[in-house]
Amino acid sequence: MKILFEIFENLKMSFESIIASPLRSFLASLGVMVGISIVILMGWLLDGLDNSFQKTFEIIGADMIYVDKWDWTGGKSWKLLRNRKNLTLEQALKLKENHTSAERVIPNFNQWGGTVQFEKETIEGISVVGAPSENQHTPAGDLIEGRYYTEFEDNQAEQVLVIGYNVYKALFPNGKAVGEIVKMNNRKYEIIGVVRKRGTFMFDFIDNQVFIPINNFIKVYGNKSRSVNIGVKAGSKEKLDEVRTETIGLMRTIRNVKPEAENDFSINETKVFEESIAKIRSIIWLAGIGLTMLSFVVGIIGIMNIMFVSVTERTKEIGIRKSMGAKKRSIWSQFLFESSALTFGGALISIVVCSGLIYVARIAVIKFFPDISEVVEYFPPYLSLQLVIIASSVSIVLGIFAGLIPAIRASNLDPVNALRAD
Amino acid sequence: MESKTVIDIENISKIYEMGTQQVFALRDVSLKIGENEYVALMGPSGSGKSTLMNILGCLDTPTDGKYLFKDENVKEMTDNDLAEIRNREIGFVFQTFNLLPRANAVKNVELPLVYSGMSPSKREELAEQTLINVGLGDRMDHKPNELSGGQRQRVAIARALVTNPAIILADEPTGNLDTKTGDEIMILFNKLWQNGNTIILVTHEEEVAMHAKRIIRMRDGLIESDTENPHFKVK
Numbered sequence: 149m150k151i152l153f154e155i156f157e158n159l160k161m162s163f164e165s166i167i168a169s170p171l172r173s174f175l176a177s178l179g180v181m182v183g184i185s186i187v188i189l190m191g192w193l194l195d196g197l198d199n200s201f202q203k204t205f206e207i208i209g210a211d212m213i214y215v216d217k218w219d220w221t222g223g224k225s226w227k228l229l230r231n232r233k234n235l236t237l238e239q240a241l242k243l244k245e246n247h248t249s250a251e252r253v254i255p256n257f258n259q260w261g262g263t264v265q266f267e268k269e270t271i272e273g274i275s276v277v278g279a280p281s282e283n284q285h286t287p288a289g290d291l292i293e294g295r296y297y298t299e300f301e302d303n304q305a306e307q308v309l310v311i312g313y314n315v316y317k318a319l320f321p322n323g324k325a326v327g328e329i330v331k332m333n334n335r336k337y338e339i340i341g342v343v344r345k346r347g348t349f350m351f352d353f354i355d356n357q358v359f360i361p362i363n364n365f366i367k368v369y370g371n372k373s374r375s376v377n378i379g380v381k382a383g384s385k386e387k388l389d390e391v392r393t394e395t396i397g398l399m400r401t402i403r404n405v406k407p408e409a410e411n412d413f414s415i416n417e418t419k420v421f422e423e424s425i426a427k428i429r430s431i432i433w434l435a436g437i438g439l440t441m442l443s444f445v446v447g448i449i450g451i452m453n454i455m456f457v458s459v460t461e462r463t464k465e466i467g468i469r470k471s472m473g474a475k476k477r478s479i480w481s482q483f484l485f486e487s488s489a490l491t492f493g494g495a496l497i498s499i500v501v502c503s504g505l506i507y508v509a510r511i512a513v514i515k516f517f518p519d520i521s522e523v524v525e526y527f528p529p530y531l532s533l534q535l536v537i538i539a540s541s542v543s544i545v546l547g548i549f550a551g552l553i554p555a556i557r558a559s560n561l562d563p564v565n566a567l568r569a570d
Numbered sequence: 571m572e573s574k575t576v577i578d579i580e581n582i583s584k585i586y587e588m589g590t591q592q593v594f595a596l597r598d599v600s601l602k603i604g605e606n607e608y609v610a611l612m613g614p615s616g617s618g619k620s621t622l623m624n625i626l627g628c629l630d631t632p633t634d635g636k637y638l639f640k641d642e643n644v645k646e647m648t649d650n651d652l653a654e655i656r657n658r659e660i661g662f663v664f665q666t667f668n669l670l671p672r673a674n675a676v677k678n679v680e681l682p683l684v685y686s687g688m689s690p691s692k693r694e695e696l697a698e699q700t701l702i703n704v705g706l707g708d709r710m711d712h713k714p715n716e717l718s719g720g721q722r723q724r725v726a727i728a729r730a731l732v733t734n735p736a737i738i739l740a741d742e743p744t745g746n747l748d749t750k751t752g753d754e755i756m757i758l759f760n761k762l763w764q765n766g767n768t769i770i771l772v773t774h775e776e777e778v779a780m781h782a783k784r785i786i787r788m789r790d791g792l793i794e795s796d797t798e799n800p801h802f803k804v805k
Contacts, residue, residue: 149687464668470653471629471662474657475650475653476649477650478685567668
């Protein structure tokens with residue numbers, strides 16, 4: 149109970165001492181405020197990035213691997229990749245036939261740089277994907293309007309089209325696309341479905357895809373000198389390892405890869421992104437930590453300085469308190485409370501300011517960058533409780549650091565000499 | 571009638587190191603002060619009276635000798651023990667009042683109680699009662715700069731009294747006051763003595779010392795004389 153009274157008294161005293169000279173207190177804790185703000189904003193930024201990466205995994209499919217001539221990691225030389233033999237549709241169908249662990253095996257072709265035209269509107273840079281009707285069971289099959297083509301339509305190589313969200317937005321700003329006839333690369337197609345928006349600001353191109361039956365693709369664009377991309381759906385993340393192993397084994401057999409030779413194809417999956425994301429995260433952290441440390445050092449020096457001034461100014465008060473029976477503990481805890489209250493107050497101000505900044509930033513992005521306004525969805529409008537707790541506790545630790553030496557100096561003052569001070 | 575001994579010092583010395591020189595502030599001083607005595611410690615500046623007061627008040631420790639405070643050996647005490655003795659047993663009254671400028675009268679009087687760990691409500695009650703006893707019932711919420719010198723010293727006296735200490739150590743309590751106000755303060759001390767308090771008055775002024783019942787004169791770190799004051803009057 150005694151200790152509680154003393155803590156309460158210390159809290160009161162530090163608060164009184166801070167508000168006695170508000171400007172001085174504010175300036176003293178400015179460095180800490182900057183540091184805490186960097187921590188908060190960095191944490192918030194990483195939260196947002198995590199969210200959008202998470203979203204990206206969902207687009208690509210966390211339970212999917214893609215067998216491809218090309219490699220997502222960028223770790224292999226372009227020459228080596230180019231010299232690989234194309235993956236053929238026949239190989240893909242063999243894989244599909246023999247695969248026992250995969251839920252689905254879905255080959256598809258890609259044609260880049262297409263154009264889609266509707267009445268006077270044109271969109272360029274379209275990627276035409278030829279895929280079987282089974283493709284509707286991948287993330288690309290999530291429609292907001294219409295339907296996917298059927299197996300029958302695929303077999304008939306019908307001129308039907310499922311469009312990505314960017315195409316939809318560009319050509320049909322007023323909605324209602326299904327049933328319309330568009331010209332794609334100068335051929336008429338009927339739109340039968342629209343895919344839900346999948347891209348984030350990082351994977352925007354994915355919404356520039358349009359899907360047509362694979363047999364139509366072969367008829368129009370041909371499959372000679374083209375490599376097929378094979379999507380293998382495991383069904384769950386847990387089954388990925390098993391499915392990957394079987395896929396590699398089957399593909400090596402199908403493509404007659406000699407036992408000692410390397411794979412002549414790549415297995416692409418979201419894991420690749422997870423690795424590069426970890427890299428981005430650590431770069432942001434390192435940059436942030438560097439800045440934070442710098443401002444914390446400046447901040448601690450600022451607080452320490454003001455605490456030394458405070459001890460000097462209040463030498464007489466310390467003498468009075470000691471003559472009234474204050475123990476060393478009472479004196480140093482008083483100054484530690486004060487320095488921690490300064491930094492904690494700084495943290496509170498930082499939290500309020502950063503919340504304001506985040507709020508304004510979100511509005512500004514929506515207003516001035518409408519093209520990427522959906523970014524805002526991934527960056528939370530408020531600071532997470534975790535961030536607030538981290539910022540507050542870090543600030544208190546900083547305060548204790550900064551106040552330690554001045555507090556010890558104060559508590560060691562000789563009462564007789566301290567009483568003599570002016 | 572032999573009263574109970576509160577302070578018992580034997581052969582106390584205090585040596586200050588000034589560079590390579592040793593300065594004796596006190597040499598082999600012995601002294602006993604009993605309960606409910608009213609003592610004046612008198613001497614010119616440099617006589618060692620302030621050093622003695624600091625030692626008696628447990629603000630400082632002697633270099634040599636024995637100091638028993640209520641039969642407890644002060645010399646062997648830790649800083650914390652000394653702080654507790656100051657808190658419980660000693661009430662200081664200073665020449666310059668030494669009040670906390672930002673705190674009002676009640677808060678100032680509460681200060682020693684804060685360090686004895688009393689609850690805020692009890693503290694306030696006790697502080698207010700003590701302020702009424704020294705005649706400041708109508709000045710409780712005033713800060714030191716809103717009080718006259720005499721009133722400030724009364725607050726300081728209330729602060730010294732509030733823990734009901736074994737001794738009150740007053741260091742030139744009238745030094746910063748005009749004669750009339752100083753007399754009033756001396757009357758207050760006389761009343762406190764009559765109420766059973768033990769008072770040690772430190773002063774260099776003959777007139778002030780004349781208010782005490784026993785006068786100890788110091789010179790050059792030694793006790794020159796220790797006599798009853800023949801002119802002492804109960805006021």
